[in-house]
Amino acid sequence: MNGAQALVNTLADQGVEICFANPGTSEMHFLAALDNPRMKSVLCLFEGVCTGAADGWYRMKDKPASTLLHLGPGLANGLANIHNAKRASVGMVNIVGEHSASHLKYDPPLSSDIEGLARPLSHWVRRAESATSIAWDTATAVGKASEHPGQIATLILPGDTAWKDAGDRVVPAAAAPSRKVPDVARIDQIAQVLRSGEPALIILANKATRGRALELAGKIAAGTGCRLGSQFFTARIERGAGRVPVERIPYAVAQGSAFLASFKHLITVETKEPVAFFSYPDKPSLLKAPGTVVHPLAEADEDSEVALEMLLDALGASGIAPRIQERIETPVPSGALNPVSIAHALAAALPEHAILVDESLTTGRESMGLTMGARPHDLINNMGGSIGYGTPVATGTALACPDRRTFCMVGDGSAMYTIQSLWTQAREQLPVTTIIFANNSYAILKAEYANMGAGTPGPQALAMIDIDRPTIDWVAMAKSMGVPGVQVTTAEDFHAQMVRSADAEGPVLIEVKLY
C-alpha cells in the first residue's frame, strides 16, 4: 500500500465517505487510490465548487467530507468557500497536492507557500512528512474536522509521500466525542433572568437551530414567554410547519437595532451578540440597545442541547409542550414577480423535507418570514458573506440527501462566481432546482451605496454594479452544462416550474426574470 492508498483508506476508516476533487499531475497517485469502493469521488470543474460542496455535505451529514486540491493555486481557488464553511462551523478535510521535497528546492513554476495560504482559513494545517506517517496525519485531520464546532483541517501531500510505500498504517486512538458542558451557575443565572419576566430573546445558532436542541428551546419559550431568534444567517435551521418557530434578526443595521431594542436580555446559544455585517460611516457595529445585557448560555464549543436541557430543568418546565409553528396553506400567487409573490410561490411549492439553500440576497432573503408555515424544510444560509457559495453548497446537500430535493435560490451576480456547479449537478444527476433571481444587477450594492453615504452613484460607478450589457441568458448557460432550464416571468409560472422540478430526476434551472 502506498501513501495515497493509506490516506484514502484511513479517510474511509474514519467515516469520510466522499471526496470532491479537481486533481492535477502531482495528485495522480491519489487519483489512483480513489479507485476505492469505500470512497465516492466527485469531479468539480473549479475548486470553489469542491470546497462549497464539502460545506453542503457537512451541513446535512454533520460529518466532514474531503476535498482534493492541486497545489497552492488549487487551494487558493477553494479558499472563499472554505471561509464560508469556517464561519458556518463546518468540518472539512482538505488534501492539497504538493511537489516532492526533492523537487521543491528548484522552485518549479507551480510551487508556492501552501502552509501560508492554508493557515489564515484553516484551524489545522500539516505537511505530511512521509508515506509511513500519512495514516496518522489523516486520522488526526479527520479528528480535528469532526470536533465541535467543526474545524477546517488541511493536509499537504508531497508527491513522494503519496507514491512511496506506507508500511503498516498506524493511527491515533480515537478520542471519545465530547462537548463541553456549561457551568451550572451560569444556567441558574439565566433561569433567573427568564423568570424575571423582563423581555428576553434567546438567540440560537449552529446545532441549536434544529433537532432536540430546538425543541428544548421551544419548551423554554412556551414556559417563560421569552422569544426565540436566530442571527440573520444560520448554518442550518429546521423550520416550517410542525417545527419550533424562530424569529430572524433583520440584516440591515436600522431594522436589526429596532428589532433588538425591545429586549432587556439577549441569551446567546453557540453564537455571539448580533454585529452589523459591514461597517458604515455613521452606524453602530453592535445592534443591541444600550443597557441590554448579553448572557452566553452556550459558547460555540459547548453542548447547547445539554445547556438547554439544564436550563429547562432549572426552570422546572420540562413537562411543557414546545411552541410549534402551524401549517399555513399559502394560495398560489399570480401576476408580477416581486419579493412577496416569490415568497408566496415558494411557500406553496416547497415539498416536504426540501432543503433550501439561500443566496438570494436582495430578492429572497427579506421575505423569508412568509415561508414560516410552509411544509417542514431545512434552510441553509451563507455565514461568511463571500458570494458564490449557493450552487456549490446545493451540490453537496443533494449528494448528502439524494432522497430530498434541494432548492437553491441564488442571485445572478452570486451564481456567476461558481456556475461550474451546474456541470457537476448534471454529471451526478442531482436533485437540485437552481432558482436564479435575474435582476441584472448587484442590487444589494445599490442599496449599500446609499447606506454608505457615498452619494449618488455616477454613471461609471453605476456601471460597476449593474450586470446588464450583456444580460446573461441563464437557459443557455444551463444548457451548456447539461442542465434543462426554463425562464419564468410570472408568479404562477414560477410556482408551477418549482412544483414540476420537484418530480424531476436530475437538476433543473429556473431563471426568474426580474428586469
Next chain:
Amino acid sequence: MNGAQALVNTLADQGVEICFANPGTSEMHFLAALDNPRMKSVLCLFEGVCTGAADGWYRMKDKPASTLLHLGPGLANGLANIHNAKRASVGMVNIVGEHSASHLKYDPPLSSDIEGLARPLSHWVRRAESATSIAWDTATAVGKASEHPGQIATLILPGDTAWKDAGDRVVPAAAAPSRKVPDVARIDQIAQVLRSGEPALIILANKATRGRALELAGKIAAGTGCRLGSQFFTARIERGAGRVPVERIPYAVAQGSAFLASFKHLITVETKEPVAFFSYPDKPSLLKAPGTVVHPLAEADEDSEVALEMLLDALGASGIAPRIQERIETPVPSGALNPVSIAHALAAALPEHAILVDESLTTGRESMGLTMGARPHDLINNMGGSIGYGTPVATGTALACPDRRTFCMVGDGSAMYTIQSLWTQAREQLPVTTIIFANNSYAILKAEYANMGAGTPGPQALAMIDIDRPTIDWVAMAKSMGVPGVQVTTAEDFHAQMVRSADAEGPVLIEVKLY
C-alpha cells in the same frame, strides 16, 4: 478629497490607467472615486478574471494595472492568477477592501487575515493606516509594482480610510527607474565560452524575448553560431516572420533533457536553468546533462538589454546582422483536426501583430514550432501553471491593445475555470477570438498518469480526468454571456472561422470539436 479619491488620483498620477474590479459593500467609496475620467474601470464577474486581466495588461504595456477586490475572500478568488502573474514577473497593484478598524474587533462574518492571505503571493503588502497617508501608500505600491522584474503589490484599504478626509496628498519622490547592470568579468567569461566554439544555448526570458534585447541576441547567435532558446513558457515572446527565431525547450522531461543534452554551456538571461514542471518518481528535476555548465548572463533583476549589448561588444560583433526568421507561407490545411493541422491553420490565419495567448495544453502547445514563420505576432504563455489564466489574460491584452486581435487558445478544462471572462469581453466588445480545444478531457492528466507510474487508471480514476458526461456546449456557453460562437470540425473550417473572426468588432468563440 476623501481617501478613496486620493487613492484613485494617485494611481492615475503614477500612470495606472485601468482598474479591474469586483466591488462589494466595503468598497462603495472607492467605487464612487472610480467615477474619474483618468481611470478606466472594468467590471469582472469573478476576481480571477480581474487579476488575470491585470496580468494581460502588464504583458503588453509593461506597466501595472490595478485590481479592486472585496476583502479576504475576494483576494483569495484572485490568488491563482496572481500566482501566474508573479511567476511571469508581472507588476500589479491590488486594492483589497477591508472593514474599518473600529468594526474589525467584533469579528464580523467577512473578516479574515487579509495580510496572511496576501503575503504568500505578494512582494509587498501594506494596510493603509489612515486617509491622510493613503496617497503615500498608493505611490509606494505603484513604485514597487513597476520595478524590474515586476512585483505584486497589495494595499489593504479599511473602509474608514476610504471615506475620511485625505488632506493634502503627499507622495514619495519618484525613484529614477534603474536596472542592475551585470559585472564585466562575467560578460568576458561568457564571451570566452562563446568564442570557444563549444556548443552553447542562450536561454532568453522575460524582457529578453522581445524588442532590442531579442535583436541583440540574434546578432550574438549570428556572430558566434550559438543557439537561442527559451523556456517552454515565456511571459511574452515576439516571434514569426522578421523576428529573431528562438527554439523552445520541450516540456516533457525526456524530450527536454534530450534537447539540452548536446549543449556544453547554458547561458541564462533573466531566468534560471531549466527545471521539470513536476516531480516524477523516476525522473530528474534538472533537465541539463551532467557536465553541462550554467552561466548567468543576466539575473532576473538585471538589465538584459545592457548585458547583451556588453556581450556583443566583448565579442566585437556589433556590426553583424541578426539571425532572422523568414516568412513561411503555410497552405490552408483541410480535413481532420489534430495538433499539426491546427498549427497549420493557425500559421495561415494569424493576422499581422496578432496576440496569441496560449493555454492549449495538450492540443496546441507541442506543435507551436509550425507557426515560427507565421506573420509577426506576440505569444504569451502561462508561467505559473495554474489553469484558468488564458481567457482573463486575453481580456487584459485586448484592453491594452484594442487595435490588435487577441487569439486565445485554451483547453476546455482550463476555460471552465474562469469562463466569466467571456462576459467582460462582450461588455467591452473586445477584439478577442477564444478558441476552445474541446477534447472533453483533462487530456494532459492522462499522459501524466502514465508519466507518474501510477499504473493504468481504473474506471473511477479515469472518470476524474474525463470531462464528458455531460459534454459542454461551448456555443451555448458563449451565447449565454453575449459572445457569438461557432463550432468547427475540420481544419479548413477552423481556418476560415479564425480569418472571419479577425474582422469582427467584438469577441468571438470558436469551439474546436476534437471528440
